[in-house]
Amino acid sequence: MPDTCGSSLLQTSIGPLQLQNPVLSASGTYGSGWEARDFSPLSRVGALVSKTVTVKPRHGNPPPRIAETPSGMLNSIGLENKGADYFLAETLPRMKTLCPRVVINIGGEAVDEFVELAERFCKAGVDALEVNLSCPNVQEGRLLFSTDARMCERAVAAVKRVANVPVFAKLSPNVTDIVSIAKGAEQGGADGITAINTLIGMAVDWRKRKPILGRGIGGLSGPAIKPVALRMVHEISRAVRIPVIGVGGARTAEDVLEFVCAGASAVEVGTAAFVDPAVLVGVVEDLARLLAGANTSIAELRGSLAAPIAAQAGHATAQAACPAPQRGAEGAASR
Numbered sequence: 132m133p134d135t136c137g138s139s140l141l142q143t144s145i146g147p148l149q150l151q152n153p154v155l156s157a158s159g160t161y162g163s164g165w166e167a168r169d170f171s172p173l174s175r176v177g178a179l180v181s182k183t184v185t186v187k188p189r190h191g192n193p194p195p196r197i198a199e200t201p202s203g204m205l206n207s208i209g210l211e212n213k214g215a216d217y218f219l220a221e222t223l224p225r226m227k228t229l230c231p232r233v234v235i236n237i238g239g240e241a242v243d244e245f246v247e248l249a250e251r252f253c254k255a256g257v258d259a260l261e262v263n264l265s266c267p268n269v270q271e272g273r274l275l276f277s278t279d280a281r282m283c284e285r286a287v288a289a290v291k292r293v294a295n296v297p298v299f300a301k302l303s304p305n306v307t308d309i310v311s312i313a314k315g316a317e318q319g320g321a322d323g324i325t326a327i328n329t330l331i332g333m334a335v336d337w338r339k340r341k342p343i344l345g346r347g348i349g350g351l352s353g354p355a356i357k358p359v360a361l362r363m364v365h366e367i368s369r370a371v372r373i374p375v376i377g378v379g380g381a382r383t384a385e386d387v388l389e390f391v392c393a394g395a396s397a398v399e400v401g402t403a404a405f406v407d408p409a410v411l412v413g414v415v416e417d418l419a420r421l422l423a424g425a426n427t428s429i430a431e432l433r434g435s436l437a438a439p440i441a442a443q444a445g446h447a448t449a450q451a452a453c454p455a456p457q458r459g460a461e462g463a464a465s466r
């Protein structure tokens with residue numbers, strides 16, 4: 132099989148980080164890649180992204196922690212991991228043998244924790260940091276960093292002050308206005324935005340009158356969230372100057388190209404890897420074929436999506452694009 136994974140059609144960069152192709156693993160869905168190493172040659176993917184690492188080990192949420200949904204899955208893992216000491220000693224050296232680019236996703240409950248992790252991982256030699264902002268800030272009433280533009284900016288700025296590698300801010304879709312949060316991250320000096328993390332949902336066992344997940348709620352991922360992710364990637368990429376990494380429901384090379392067209396410089400593949408652990412390398416190979424067939428490249432396709440009619444007319448939101456309600460419609464709806 133020819134090695135098409137480094138074809139110039141596929142090359143991309145996320146700010147200063149050059150990649151042989153735009154396909155990355157999504158945090159938390161592929162472990163460190165180690166368990167999947169026999170399924171496909173992971174040296175062919177753009178980068179491996181680690182599960183979120185925290186300073187101290189975390190046990191995560193009570194089981195059950197996974198529920199299947201018609202077009203995706205709900206998870207409430209709760210950032211279970213063995214902590215930074217273990218990761219640095221055992222996991223990082225293995226990851227580095229698998230792929231030429233390694234991105235470490237860090238999580239913390241205070242800015243100081245993000246800073247400590249950034250310092251330690253930069254010292255250990257990684258290619259980039261992805262800051263998981265879907266973490267509660269204990270100094271601000273456990274509000275998630277990703278739900279407030281100022282908190283997001285401060286966390287990113289603190290990481291940037293100590294990091295000597297590109298820093299990507301991973302955002303939550305569970306906000307009213309993701310663009311304002313992305314702008315906060317850009318203001319804090321982020322080199323890129325990763326969008327999106329999972330959408331909060333729940334699954335119910337009506338016979339037991341109980342939620343299926345032990346925590347009650349969890350994060351929805353997989354094909355069900357792709358349209359939301361595409362919309363958010365598009366909106367963010369039009370509003371900030373830094374690159375965007377798309378994530379949410381991508382399974383195929385076609386999906387990756389849709390994200391690139393919408394403005395992404397790279398795309399992470401997550402839930403799809405539970406179905407097929409070799410999916411990442413398969414997507415890279417299909418990408419090369421599709422791009423050659425269409426006589427285009429990632430660089431040329433990126434952000435090429437024609438502006439929708441509503442945006443051209445200056446209406447930013449989907450609601451604004453809806454026809455105005457007819458007289459009396461509000462009354463009918465409230466009955």
Ligand SMILES: Cc1cc2nc3c(=O)[nH]c(=O)nc-3n(C[C@H](O)[C@H](O)[C@H](O)COP(=O)(O)O)c2cc1C
Nearest residue numbers: 157158159183206263327328352353379380401402
């Ligand atoms: C089981 C599971 C665990 C996850 N763990 C993390 C995590 O540790 N850190 C993180 O930033 N995102 C985590 N995510 C979110 C994914 O990285 C990704 O943003 C999300 O699943 C959407 O992509 P997908 O639809 O391709 O899976 C997790 C997702 C799943 C399904």
